[in-house]
Amino acid sequence: MILVVVEYANGKVSKSTYEMVACARQLGREGPVAALVLGSGVANIASEVALVVGQVLVAENADLAQYDAELWSAAVAQIASEGEANTVLIGGSRSGREYSPRVAVKLDAPLLEDVISIVDADDTLTAERYTYLARVTEKVEANAPVIVVTVKQGAFTAAAPGNQVAEQFDVDLTLPQRRLQVTGKSTEKSSRIALTEADIVVSGGRGVGSAEGFVTLVEGLADQLGAAVGATRAIVDAGWRPYSEQVGQTGKTVQSKAYIAIGISGAVQHLSGMSKSKCIVAINKDADAPIFKIADYGIVGDVNQIVPAMIAELKK
Amino acid sequence: MKILTLVRQVLDAEESVRIRGGEVDLNGSKLVVDTMDEYGAEQSLRVRESSVDVEVIALAVGPERNQDALRTVLAIGADRAIHVMTDLTLDPISLSQVVAQIAQKENVELIFCGGQQSDWDSHALGAATAERLQWPQVTWTNGLEVHGQTLTGKHDAEDGSETFSVELPAVITTQQGLNEPRYPTVPNIMKAKKKELRVETLEQFQVEPKLKFLAVEVQVKARLHKILDGKDAPAAAAELVQLLRNEARVIT
C-alpha cells in the first residue's frame, strides 16, 4: 500500500493532495494507493478524494479537529504499520514537514524530504531534492521496508479525478495527549487564491514604498490577473503584509507559471522560494538588482509609473 | 537547567555554490554559523540571563570545520561545547539518534535547533530528536519566554502565527525574528579558547545513515533576460503585457 495523507483547507482537498496522488501513481509500487483523511467533520473531504485513489481510510475523530504534530504523526504511523504501507507520502507543507520526521522515527524509516522527483527500481527509491537554498539539486537513495516521503508543492502535475469511486473505510486510532497548547491564532483570511496553488503570483518588496503602495500596485495588478499576492521578508518585518504571504527560505515556496516581482532586490533567501517558477518577471529601478539575473522579462523603471501603466494596459 | 543548542558551520548564503566530483566543494569559500542556529544560540543565552542556574551547551556533529562554529558560539557566551567529529554524512533521522543520546546523557531539558538548514534545506532534525526523546516540539518559533517549567511564545504555522504554551522538556526550532544575535567581541573570543570543547567519536552512538547520497548538481534554468527600458512607462508596460500574452503565454 502507498499511503497518501490528505491535505485539505477550508473544506476542500488541497492541490498538494492531487500532486501526491500523481506522485504515488507514477511510483507504481506494490499495492493500492490509499488516502488517509484525518480530522473532524471530514466526510466531504473523504468523498472528494475518493475520486482519485484506490481506497480511502477515514479517521473521523473529535481530537483531530485541530492539527498537532504529535497526534498527526501517531495517527499516520499507526495506519502505516497496520496497513503495511511500503511508502508514506506526506505534503511538503509547513505541517507536513513538521510531523513527517516523527513518523519516520516511529516507523524506523528513512525520510526523503521535499522531493521534486522520485523513482522506484528494485525496491530502492531514488529522489531528487533541492539543497543550498534551492540552488543545488541533490540525488538521494533509500532502501527500507517502509519509506516516508514529503512531496514538494508544485513539483508534480495534479492527478485528475476519474469515474471510479473508491471504497471508504473508517479507522480507529489510539492517540496521545496533546501537549503543545495553542493559546491564540492570528490567521489572515484572504479572499484571494492561495499562494501555493496559484498559476500567477504577484509579489512586492520594499520598492513598493509603503503598505498603501502594496495595495495599489501589487494587489491592483493581482486583481487584473486573478493572481495570488506574495511579499518579501523585509516588508513582512515592516508590518506592511502578513507572514502568510512571505515567499522565501523562511516563508512559502512557490512554483507558479508566472512570478511577477515588484520592487524586490532578489536576495538569495527570497530567490530560494520562487526561483523555480516557470516565467519570472521583474520590475525594479536598479538595472543591477540581482532579481534581473533570473528574470525572463523585466522593466528597469519606477514601479509607481510602470505598474499603473500595466494595470491600465490590461484593462484595455 | 541545561540547554543544548545545535550549531553547524555552513556556506555563507552570499557565496556561490561550486560542485566538484559530484559534491559541493567548500574549499576556499566563506563559511559561517548557520543563521538559523545563531537564533537558537542567542535564545539560550537569553534564557540563562533571565533565570538562575542555566548551563548552555553547544553541540555540533560533522566534519572538523564545525569547531569554528562551536568556538563562535562559545565566544558569544555558551558555557561549553561538544563536537562529535565525523566525515560521514548523516541524514537528519539518523543524526537525531546522536543528538537524543547526548541530550539524555547530559540531562538536558531544552534543545534549540535551526528551523531550516541553509545547506541541506532540511527541517527534520528538531522533530526527529523530539520524537526520539518523546518530547513535544515547537517549530518556526519567533518569540519565546520561560516561566519555571513552562514555555510560552509565538510561532509560525501553516497560515499565520499561533501563540503557544508547552511544558519542559521540549525541542524548539527557530525562525527569523526570534531575536537579534549578538556578535563575539575580541576579549570574549580569547576567553572562549579556554572554554571546554569536548571532541567525541561517532562510533559510540551506533548510528547507520538511512540515506545514501548519490550526486549533486547545479541546475540553472536558462532565462530569457528580455529587460526593457522603462523611461517611457506606458510603452514599456504595453510591450511587457504583449510579451507575456503572446510570447510567454502566461496571461490572457
Ligand SMILES: Cc1cc2nc3c(=O)[nH]c(=O)nc-3n(C[C@H](O)[C@H](O)[C@H](O)COP(=O)(O)OP(=O)(O)OC[C@H]3O[C@@H](n4cnc5c(N)ncnc54)[C@H](O)[C@@H]3O)c2cc1C
Ligand atoms: C535567515 C534569513 C532568512 C530570510 N528569509 C527570507 C525569506 O523567506 N523571504 C525574503 O523575502 N527574505 C528573506 N530574508 C531577507 C533577505 O535577505 C532580504 O533582506 C529581503 O528579501 C529583501 O527584501 P526586498 O527585496 O523587499 O528589499 P530590498 O533588498 O531593500 O530591495 C528593494 C528593491 O526595490 C527597488 N526599488 C526601490 N524603490 C523602487 C521604485 N520606486 N521602483 C522600482 N524599484 C524600486 C530597489 O532597487 C531594491 O532592489 C532572510 C534573511 C535571512 C538572514
Ligand SMILES: Cc1cc2nc3c(=O)[nH]c(=O)nc-3n(C[C@H](O)[C@H](O)[C@H](O)COP(=O)(O)OP(=O)(O)OC[C@H]3O[C@@H](n4cnc5c(N)ncnc54)[C@H](O)[C@@H]3O)c2cc1C
Ligand atoms: C555524493 C554526495 C552528495 C552530497 N550532497 C550534498 C548536498 O547536496 N548538500 C550537503 O550539505 N552535503 C552534501 N553532501 C555531503 C557534503 O559533501 C559534505 O560532506 C557534507 O556537507 C558534510 O558536511 P556538512 O557540513 O554537511 O557536515 P555536517 O552538516 O556538519 O554533518 C553531516 C550531517 O550532520 C548534520 N548536522 C551536523 N550537526 C548538526 C547540527 N548541530 N544541527 C543540524 N544538523 C547537523 C548535517 O546536516 C548532516 O546531516 C554530499 C556528499 C556526497 C558524497
